[in-house]
Amino acid sequence: MSGISETVMSFCQWASNSSFGHGVRNSAWLFPFVEIFHLLALGLLGGTVLIVNLRLLGVRFQKGPVSELARDVQPLMVGSLVVILVSGFFLFSSEAVKMFGNGPFRIKMIFLVLAMLYTFTVYRKVTMSDESEISPAFRKLAAVLSLVLWFGVGLAGRAIGII
Amino acid sequence: MSIHTFLEWLGGTSFSLGLRDSTYAEPIVETLHVLTLTVFLGFAILLDLRLLGVSMRKRPASEVLDQLNPWLIGSLIVLNVTGVLLFCGDPVAFYNSIFFKVKMWMLLAAVLNVLLFNATVGRKIKQWEMDYSTPGRVKAAAIVSLVLWIAIIATGRAIAYSLPPP
Numbered sequence: 001m002s003g004i005s006e007t008v009m010s011f012c013q014w015a016s017n018s019s020f021g022h023g024v025r026n027s028a029w030l031f032p033f034v035e036i037f038h039l040l041a042l043g044l045l046g047g048t049v050l051i052v053n054l055r056l057l058g059v060r061f062q063k064g065p066v067s068e069l070a071r072d073v074q075p076l077m078v079g080s081l082v083v084i085l086v087s088g089f090f091l092f093s094s095e096a097v098k099m100f101g102n103g104p105f106r107i108k109m110i111f112l113v114l115a116m117l118y119t120f121t122v123y124r125k126v127t128m129s130d131e132s133e134i135s136p137a138f139r140k141l142a143a144v145l146s147l148v149l150w151f152g153v154g155l156a157g158r159a160i161g162i163i
Numbered sequence: 164m165s166i167h168t169f170l171e172w173l174g175g176t177s178f179s180l181g182l183r184d185s186t187y188a189e190p191i192v193e194t195l196h197v198l199t200l201t202v203f204l205g206f207a208i209l210l211d212l213r214l215l216g217v218s219m220r221k222r223p224a225s226e227v228l229d230q231l232n233p234w235l236i237g238s239l240i241v242l243n244v245t246g247v248l249l250f251c252g253d254p255v256a257f258y259n260s261i262f263f264k265v266k267m268w269m270l271l272a273a274v275l276n277v278l279l280f281n282a283t284v285g286r287k288i289k290q291w292e293m294d295y296s297t298p299g300r301v302k303a304a305a306i307v308s309l310v311l312w313i314a315i316i317a318t319g320r321a322i323a324y325s326l327p328p329p
Contacts, residue, residue, distance in 0.1 A: 032324055036317050040204070043316075047205015051231075060230050064222075072219045073209070154198060162190050 016096035024094035041083035048077040056143035070127035108156035115149035182252035196245040203238040214305035224292035266318040
């Protein structure tokens with residue numbers, strides 16, 4: 001376990017000492033500037049995830065198959081995820097070593113990895129396949145799990161600033 | 164009674180002091196504000212992208228509007244209520260922040276934009292909703308909406324940075 005810990009710590013140190021780590025940390029306005037992109041992308045990601053989940057739960061956008069809705073918002077979801085990851089990395093770099101020891105941050109990263117893994121495997125299968133192949137109960141479960149995972153990322157992220 | 168007198172009075176009420184002194188009140192209200200904002204922003208962007216003819220083109224615009232509206236209105240109400248609560252926590256400090264003032268003006272502009280859209284081009288939505296390219300005025304309303312909401316969030320974030328330390 002300590003081997004992994006050491007590797008992660010060296011990664012945090014590398015990020016922190018990098019030119020962008022220095023750049024964001026030492027600038028008065030760069031952190032808030034990058035953070036805005038992070039928040040806006042978060043909004044769009046939240047919207048696309050929520051809209052598909054509401055469809056799976058049978059609450060909204062009942063017309064048409066779920067796969068059509070999922071395909072429609074797919075580019076927006078992926079695009080916003082890319083912006084979130086890139087902006088998040090820059091924010092992380094500015095205080096990487098501190099984040100290493102930060103409880104909520106670690107929880108956020110765990111939820112993020114789980115959410116992404118889940119979204120691009122099981123969830124993708126549920127949303128993109130024919131309606132008849134998946135039972136309504138399973139669809140709802142898939143939606144709830146998606147919401148829990150992404151909500152977990154958001155809530156943990158919020159806690160970083162507080163706890 | 165001037166605005167300043169009113170705000171100072173408000174800031175001195177037990178309600179306001181309670182919010183300010185409580186360890187949990189402000190973080191909880193602010194978290195609710197920010198998480199609700201995620202929902203509102205997400206759906207507003209999706210609606211505006213549809214009005215621009217960029218996303219969900221095969222769906223009639225009125226369907227997208229009708230499906231998203233209840234959530235947009237609901238989340239906007241929660242945003243306003245939590246926003247008022249946040250303001251009550253430190254009325255004088257917020258009022259003195261230029262970012263807060265700018266945010267409020269832009270919020271007003273955003274709401275007027277929505278009302279204007281609903282009163283004009285929005286009424287004839289059934290006429291243009293299946294057009295491959297939405298009318299110019301619809302696109303304009305969508306762009307104004309996007310720009311304003313983004314700016315509102317940016318100034319909102321700036322408020323936190325600009326407030327004096329407690």
